[in-house]
Amino acid sequence: MPAKKTRETDLYPPVKSFLEAQGYEVKGEVGKLDVMAMRGDEPPLIVELKTGFSLSLFHQGVERLSICDTVYICVPRPKGKAGLKSLKNNKNLCRRLGLGLLTVRASDNFVEAHVDPTPYTPRKSKKKADRHLREFQRLVGDPNTGGSTRQGLVTAYRQDALKCLGFLEGHGPTKASEIAKTTGVPTARNLMSHNHYGWFERVSKGIYWLSSKGQEALGEYEADLDAIRDLYPEPEE
Structure with a gap:
């Protein structure tokens, strides 16, 4: 029998409990927000729930940053090698966008905060920059078409x-x-x-x-x- 597909509403109870354990008062579907939480006089915290990573989820998260600085996106925890690679890549994207990232493990509803929302100041890699500059300078002419696969x-x-x-x-x-x-x-x-x-x-x-x-x-x-x-x-x- 195939596993039951996770719905956005399935993510709400564990996320609510996770935030309440940290002293937040939590409410669902406040205006256009999936989850809104308050703690004392602190600014609000927002969580957007989705069943998987998508461009629209990141668009939504960035839009919520116009309301407050503490915005998380939340998805079911990915499985398998491809899922873990996707999680790693999207963690990096969240950092760059100033978004937080939560996942919920389906087996026991364990909530993990992988990234907390903070303003992102990218660290430049001089080693990578120098390597690409050397490659650019050494290449004779323009032998490759941009967008091609690496092979050949x-x-x-x-x-x-x-x-x-x-x-x-x-x-x-x-x-x-x-x-x-x-x-x-x-x-x-x-x-x-x-x-x-x-x-x-x-x-x-x-x-x-x-x-x-x-x-x-x-x-x-x-x-x-x-x-x-x-x-x-x-x-x-």
Whole structure:
């Protein structure tokens, strides 16, 4: 027999008890509010009840912030790996919006406060910002269409590998230091040594050439190689 689907009204009794245990007087359906609570002379507390996360729930929560600063959204506690991932993502969204987040566990009506409503001041990640700035600066041209899936995207690392590939095509087996100098890829030695794509092989100490996979890649990535050659002409002697 399938489990009974949770309704918004099923969330009200445990949320009411949860707030009353903290000294609040709680009332349901006050005007357009699902739950409103008062404690002494403090500003009101609002809870919006929904059976799951949705954009409209966040819209509703943000709208309630025009009434007071203490606004929670409440949903049944998600289950499973996907549910926990959704919970984590939506906790972060609540923090950014200044909303609180409550969940109710169906098995025993346990109410958990995952996030309390406070003004959000985002912490910038210099490491992430620097990483994306480096990737932007290293990318040659605009090889990817925005909105594409991650699979098959051209990264700066792949473009560096293609520069080495194209150089070896025209010059034959060459010292890694010369490849790095001519292509402008300072990490050429490590790139060819690690050989992530399998395009290179070391024929003697410090000297690299194309593997059989590298020879095949010349045809597969012909358009990308042409674009790189156009943007990076051969350096003057």
